[in-house]
Amino acid sequence: MAILVTGGAGYIGSHIVRAFRLAGLDPVVVDDLSSGHREFVPDDVPLIELNIVRTKKLTEALRDHSIEAVVHLAGFKYAGVSVQRPLHTYQQNVQGTVSLLRAMAEHDIDKIVFSSSAAVYGTPDVDLVTERTATHPESPYGESKLVGEWVIAAQGRATGLRHTSLRYFNVVGSATDELYDSSPHNLFPLVIRALTEGHRPKIFGDDYPTPDGTCVRDYVHVADLADAHVVATQKLLAGQELEPVYNLGSGDGVSVRQIMTAVARATGIDFEPVVAPRRPGDPARIVASGQLAARDLSWTMRHTLDEMVESAWNARHQS
Known part of the structure; x- marks a missing residue:
């Protein structure tokens, strides 16, 4: 049974491909x-x-696989940029999703798990974000992810497409040393790169209304995130709602x-981060409840903070 993974050569996508293989399913990237x-x-x-905005080529490619x-x-994932x-951003994320849905419809593929984002919430005014928290995206990236959810839901109402959208927050660590986060914008690779090059990592603002500022x-x-994708896909395949x-x-x-302290423990490098001014638009706190996903997708946090940091550090130094 073949599962198409768009963006399957990326950091998160490649972990999902790995998780599908471990579950006995056949991914196609x-x-x-x-x-x-x-x-x-x-x-x-x-x-x-192939870029998924090329609908004709994508449709032709799907013809050769029993998806x-x-x-x-797949998409452009850098909120700041x-x-x-x-x-x-809109071309890759919205037009790309529409193109994919057209190709799926051409081949009667009627199940999709969509990689959405916490960016759809913008700066929430609650301590704990739930699926009922209002969406107020503050970047074209966040907007494009929300529109992607809307387009998929609309296709579901029109055609019976079965779907779910998974909103991620900060995804870190590695399940194997061969796969790592190479983003030029994410915190973990930025900290690791700074230490590797002999620099002190930066903290942007230490005067927020949080326990340590x-x-x-x-x-x-x-790896926990990838497992949730496997469960969601399996449930759609089984006809479950x-x-x-x-x-x-x-x-x-x-x-x-706390991240910096964990990095120092994992690496054995004793450092004091540089405290830089706040960045505009950085909210003090964004934390989400995973209770609904725990109920339906066997979602659980199987890794500690130290394990997240150690696996990220080991992957970058083995690559």
Whole structure:
């Protein structure tokens, strides 16, 4: 039974491919390798090098594989950069999703798990985000993810497409040393890169209304996230009903300074981070409940903060 994973050569996508293989399912990857890595895709997993906005080519590519369901991660994922590149963001994320849905309809593929984002919430005014929290995206990236959810839901109402959207927060760590986060914008790779190059990592603001003055965020291990995708896909394949949206959150945030302390423990490097001024738009706290996903998707936090940090550090130093 083949599962199409768009963006399957990326950091999160490649972990999902790995999780499908461990579950006995056969992944097929579509990725244009703009931010993914060819070496992240196992040699025996089909890799279709293609941008999903090319509907005709995508439809032709799907013809050669007996795809039962789709996990859709492909897209432009940098929220900050999306402010400078809104048209590109909308083209890749919204037009890309529409293109994928057209290709799926052409081949009667009627099940999809969508990679959404906590960016749909913007700056929430609650201590714990739930699926009922109002959506107020503050970047073209967040907007495009919310529109993606809407488009998929509309296709579901029109055609019976079975779907669910998983909203991620801060995804970190590694399940294997061969797969790692290479983002130029995410906290973990930025901290690791700074230490590797002999620099002191930065904390942007230490005067927030939080226990230690630094921003509090929701960090989840990429392997736990990947497992939730497998369960969601399996339930759709089994004909079980799922909610339209799930938060994959920890329910308990971690501060940036706590991250720095954990990095020092994992690496054995004794350092004091540089405290820089606040960045505009950084909320003090964003933490989400994962209770709904725990109920339906066997979602649980199986990794400690130290395990998240150690696995991220080991993967970057083995790569």
